[in-house]
Amino acid sequence: MSERYFTYKSRPVVRNGRTIYYGSMAAPYVVMMNVTAEESAGELKTASEIKCYLMKTDKSLNPMEAITKTAVRPTLYEALELAAAWLKPTES
Numbered sequence: 001m002s003e004r005y006f007t008y009k010s011r012p013v014v015r016n017g018r019t020i021y022y023g024s025m026a027a028p029y030v031v032m033m034n035v036t037a038e039e040s041a042g043e044l045k046t047a048s049e050i051k052c053y054l055m056k057t058d059k060s061l062n063p064m065e066a067i068t069k070t071a072v073r074p075t076l077y078e079a080l081e082l083a084a085a086w087l088k089p090t091e092s
Contacts, residue, residue: 009084022083025057029068031083050079054086
């Protein structure tokens, strides 16, 4: 892979707008996170609510069928920690 991505706990983190993907699409599962609320501190915006979805990466599945777990977290750190915990058992 010639492209370099930001990583957290050795897994790629890719952002597109208010959606963040954590993990590799080559793995059986990936975590999709949607920022649903933000707070402002001066000019800086931080996420104050993130919906997390553990999803199968099988392209033949309907996106709604691919979701296996959901959760809501108040910070990006807590969302990434949850995502890392969800993906850990899926590794062989």
